[in-house]
Amino acid sequence: MMKKLKLLIGLICLFPVYAMAETSTAMHPEKPEIKTLTLMLDWFVNPDHGPIIIAQQKGYFKEEGVKITIEEPADPSLPPKLVAAGKVDLAVYYQPSLLEGIARGLPLAWAGTLIDHPLDGIIVLANGPIKSLKDLKGKKIGMSNSSDQFPQLDAIFKPYGFSSKDVTLVNVGWNLSSALMSGQVDAISGGYRNFELNVLSLHGKKGRMFFYEKNGVPFYDELIFITNSKHHDVEAIRRFLRAIKRASDYIVNHPEASWNVFKSYNPRQLDNTLNHLAWKDTVEYFATEPAAENVERYERYAQFLKQHRDIGKTLRAKDMMIGL
Numbered sequence: 587m588m589k590k591l592k593l594l595i596g597l598i599c600l601f602p603v604y605a606m607a608e609t610s611t612a613m614h615p616e617k618p619e620i621k622t623l624t625l626m627l628d629w630f631v632n633p634d635h636g637p638i639i640i641a642q643q644k645g646y647f648k649e650e651g652v653k654i655t656i657e658e659p660a661d662p663s664l665p666p667k668l669v670a671a672g673k674v675d676l677a678v679y680y681q682p683s684l685l686e687g688i689a690r691g692l693p694l695a696w697a698g699t700l701i702d703h704p705l706d707g708i709i710v711l712a713n714g715p716i717k718s719l720k721d722l723k724g725k726k727i728g729m730s731n732s733s734d735q736f737p738q739l740d741a742i743f744k745p746y747g748f749s750s751k752d753v754t755l756v757n758v759g760w761n762l763s764s765a766l767m768s769g770q771v772d773a774i775s776g777g778y779r780n781f782e783l784n785v786l787s788l789h790g791k792k793g794r795m796f797f798y799e800k801n802g803v804p805f806y807d808e809l810i811f812i813t814n815s816k817h818h819d820v821e822a823i824r825r826f827l828r829a830i831k832r833a834s835d836y837i838v839n840h841p842e843a844s845w846n847v848f849k850s851y852n853p854r855q856l857d858n859t860l861n862h863l864a865w866k867d868t869v870e871y872f873a874t875e876p877a878a879e880n881v882e883r884y885e886r887y888a889q890f891l892k893q894h895r896d897i898g899k900t901l902r903a904k905d906m907m908i909g910l
Contacts, residue, residue: 587592594736618737619821621652625800625811626665627731628678630658630723633780634701634809635678637833637872639851644836646829652822669814670694676826681807682711682737685888688815688906689897694698696884696907698827701872704799705778708742709766712792716772720746728758728771735775737894741802767791778808780867784860804890805883818908827877834872841869877910879903 599734638656638729641647641880647654657674659665666684667679670692678700687694708727710716716725719742739750758765762777763785774782779795799805812821837844845865849857881903888901 588873617743618651620657621819621825623652623819623822623826624655625673625826626657626659626668626674626677628659628665628680628809629662631656631856633848633861634705636837636844636848636865636868637700637830637876638678639848640833640836641829643847643851644833646832647826650825650829652825652829652861654826666692666694666812669812671818672814674807675818676811676813676823678809679812681810681887682891683885684810684812685884685891685901685906686897688901689891689899693814693815695818696810696879697813697818697823698811698876699807699873699878699880699910700810700830700832700876701868701871702880703808703871704797704803704806705780705808705871706738707778707779707798708773708775708783708796709777709779709786709793710773710796711763711766711786711792714772716794718746719743719801722773723748723752725772726754726756726770728756728765728774729777730758730760730762737891737896738798738803740894741773741890742796742798744802763789772799780864780871781843781860784863784867787863788860803848804887807873807883808886811876813908815908820908820910823908824877824910830876831874832872834876837869837872838874841866879907879910881907 626640626772631639642654642656663672666679668674669677676697684694684696708719709721716722722743723746735755736750740751743752756765756771758771759793762774763782765771766774767786783793783878845862848865849861856857884906885901885903888897888906891897891898
């Protein structure tokens with residue numbers, strides 16, 4: 587009887603130890619394995635990349651369990667090529683260009699949205715001779731890359747009875763605003779409304795913009811994240827997008843404080859008047875639901891490209907998006 591009593595007392599004494607260990611495990615569960623991703627931007631860091639930089643600077647990526655290496659390309663044509671080759675995990679890209687690449691057989695897919703609103707369009711000088719899109723017939727339009735502009739131009743010119751064949755496209759590189767101000771061209775395309783209009787303003791000029799989405803071009807996402815359609819880590823991308831959403835929410839609720847966080851990433855490069863103006867004009871365009879799959883928007887734009895013979899086959903959501 588005494589032996590049984592001693593054994594019972596021993597078990598009772600041990601119980602708090604086990605209970606404490608179990609409680610400690612519940613309160614401090616094992617952290618999930620840290621995922622790593624390499625993200626290549628579409629060009630050098632600028633306000634369009636706001637949520638990415640904010641998430642990095644405020645530690646959101648780390649808190650979501652993902653380590654992000656941000657790279658800037660030496661050539662803006664590199665990101666989709668490196669994603670397709672499996673050299674980088676994610677890249678910032680453009681919805682129309684993604685669809686064109688998929689139609690050509692590249693193993694690319696949408697993996698989230700950064701800016702869910704078109705930024706492009708046709709820009710002219712407000713005090714110049716171009717008052718309407720119809721005035722552009724026979725005129726020169728400056729572009730940094732004219733290869734993917736034909737469907738948009740054909741759509742916006744159609745109501746006026748002409749097409750992209752009735753204008754002269756001039757490759758002016760990245761000197762869009764200077765080409766317009768100097769009279770080298772009559773209009774420019776490829777310059778974003780949050781940047782190019784501010785560039786003109788800082789030079790004492792006022793621009794007028796004809797927005798693509800208001801002139802016959804279907805609504806599209808300006809900047810997105812792409813990944814390799816065959817080889818990607820869905821869980822890592824989910825964590826990445828959770829951090830991007832947190833950063834977007836922070837920017838929307840704290841636009842000026844977030845600007846200070848953004849410019850701290852590289853003050854010498856980012857802290858200037860143009861970027862500050864562009865930041866203010868970009869806040870409203872950041873995707874607040876970067877993981878939302880807008881199937882209808884993507885399929886509608888793919889149909890638009892097919893109608894304009896820019897792609898030769900019908901693309902469905904399953905062809906364009908990873909499942910999140």
